[in-house]
């Protein structure tokens with residue numbers, strides 16, 4: 001029996017210049033590393049001293065379902081000032097980690113290493129690998145924003161993160177880069193600016209620090225010629241990290257806690273929540289070699305210096321060529337929002353479309369047409385014209401790990417005689433409303449997926465969304481069908497890039513309700529997942545009221561997100577406020593003039609978004625407006641109907657439809673019989689911080705605006721409005 005006491009408390013940290021709330025366990029971030037040996041029984045006492053509920057999930061660990069730590073699914077949340085005891089036998093070995101599965105707590109400190117050691121007597125014990133000096137490492141990110149706020153801003157298409165990352169991809173930047181047409185096509189196809197990640201972080205942390213010196217293990221200083229094993233977990237809430245090393249090749253020896261045949265690579269991308277065990281050499285005396293973890297968007301990194309002496313740095317990864325990425329996405333995106341792989345049958349990260357953005361693989365940005373060839377060698381040149389266009393390893397001498405290279409050290413074939421259940425899922429979603437789902441259904445909209453104990457479950461996953469998703473299965477390892485036959489690697493996470501299809505299989509061998517979800521925290525909280533449930537299983541004693549638990553579980557993706565904006569201008573006030581969730585939108589817009597001639601109006605629309613891309617939203621509207629007009633003035637709309645835009649108290653039916661160029665076409669029929677058609681485009685990115693917009697309708701009203709974004713909550717706006725005239729002012733947004 002190995003026992004740990006974990007006390008969860010609120011704390012204040014200062015990772016990036018500001019004091020912010022975080023959550024510590026036993027006073028530390030990351031949470032303490034828990035170490036067991038295969039054959040132990042783990043007993044973990046969790047004392048919740050927060051003012052909110054919590055939970056701990058043992059990621060990648062085989063255990064009885066009620067110990068899995070998913071609140072409202074495998075147990076009830078751990079209430080404040082109570083203790084919950086997790087107890088389970090350790091029946092595997094390998095590098096894993098643990099984290100809170102409650103709300104967004106994982107983002108603010110609740111992640112830690114969970115190591116299960118292999119016994120020396122184990123027949124799979126590898127001399128030269130399993131007996132190396134070892135360091136557990138958990139990677140994570142820090143943001144000075146509250147995670148709740150990040151989640152809300154993602155849902156209201158706030159592009160502050162892109163501004164901070166210098167990744168707005170505005171028209172002026174496009175023109176400067178010679179990519180005006182690329183930008184036009186992008187907006188024609190109704191895409192927002194593309195990026196490889198959604199959230200801007202202030203700091204990247206390795207074991208809680210941006211920079212760490214690793215000079216010894218167990219008081220034994222390193223010497224040249226030593227090898228070190230790093231057990232790396234990606235505890236980041238939404239980041240993928242490139243791992244590179246200044247001291248030579250990285251030898252990967254295990255993935256998601258499972259041994260693989262050692263493979264030497266120059267770099268690997270570790271997906272959110274994935275784990276890799278790697279061996280790195282210390283090739284020389286008196287030098288500390290930099291081990292570098294860089295976010296996929298290459299804006300931030302953290303370093304670990306391994307060895308004693310002068311620091312030898314790894315060159316940082318160059319900035320992404322965003323417009324090349326945009327061009328690639330344009331080619332892949334069909335007008336209906338589906339992705340088109342153009343017959344490439346992509347899988348297992350072997351073809352990485354993002355290579356078009358990597359200067360170290362596809363050359364520096366070309367300055368003028370004609371001189372793009374100088375950076376490419378012949379190999380590169382050849383690959384560019386073949387099916388290897390996106391094959392990073394064929395395009396350069398840099399070897400990047402992909403899933404096809406993983407080969408288990410032991411046979412992993414599933415029980416041959418078991419019945420097979422095959423399930424297909426399409427990973428779906430859209431960036432503009434930040435909705436993420438499977439088969440266009442979020443957790444609360446889908447039934448549990450029933451499986452039978454003993455059967456082999458095959459999952460075929462196709463990613464039809466524009467983001468990559470690290471899909472994670474609780475309680476089981478699956479084999480990834482990657483061409484290695486009986487030696488297919490065992491994993492519990494698989495990263496699936498846009499347009500990839502991957503096939504996984506696992507033997508259903510432990511009863512329970514097991515969560516299967518995207519491990520990007522903000523995608524999971526938006527509802528991207530399913531529950532696998534065993535048929536005819538015994539009830540979970542920790543879920544006394546299954547109906548209540550389910551309602552709480554579903555509340556996560558049913559949540560409404562609030563946003564509001566008001567422009568305090570010289571000619572009046574106008575603004576909007578909206579509550580939105582996965583499908584529903586309740587929004588009010590207002591214009592309040594400073595005198596009766598300018599008038600007052602509010603429009604409220606309650607609508608529901610239809611389809612995966614959510615371009616269509618039928619709504620019911622409530623309009624109220626008043627404007628004093630000159631005697632004898634009588635206006636008609638373009639249909640010759642008497643215009644009620646000056647005095648109106650109406651109910652309406654209508655719809656919004658997003659046209660190419662992201663223009664919203666609105667049709668509204670009022671109960672008086674009047675009809676109004678309207679075109680609106682907001683947030684045209686003119687430059688990094690300048691946005692333009694316009695509105696025009698059949699009541700002969702129009703508006704044009706320019707807005708300069710000062711910070712996350714403030715802008716300076718100038719506009720001309722057909723009713724209220726010219727105005728300038730300050731916009732505050734939440």
Ligand SMILES: [Cu+2]
Pocket residue numbers: 436468469470518519520523524528
């Ligand atoms: Cu995802």
